[in-house]
Amino acid sequence: MIEIDINNYSITLKVSDEELAKRKEAWTPREPKVTTGYLARYASMVTSGNRGAILEIPTK
Numbered sequence: 340m341i342e343i344d345i346n347n348y349s350i351t352l353k354v355s356d357e358e359l360a361k362r363k364e365a366w367t368p369r370e371p372k373v374t375t376g377y378l379a380r381y382a383s384m385v386t387s388g389n390r391g392a393i394l395e396i397p398t399k
Contacts, residue, residue: 340353373379388394 342351342353343349344351371379371382373382380393384394384396388395
């Protein structure tokens with residue numbers, strides 16, 4: 340359950356810490372659908388949305 344309080348600008352997750360720990364332990368990342376080509380390159384090197392979702396080429 341998620342509680343959204345518009346007046347106070349808050350979102351509260353109504354799940355116990357034990358349940359969150361259980362879910363975190365059972366979680367496994369999904370395999371990427373695209374593993375080659377420009378889309379795979381973009382996916383591996385793109386910055387987050389709040390940073391503009393641009394390619395950030397690693398420097399040596």
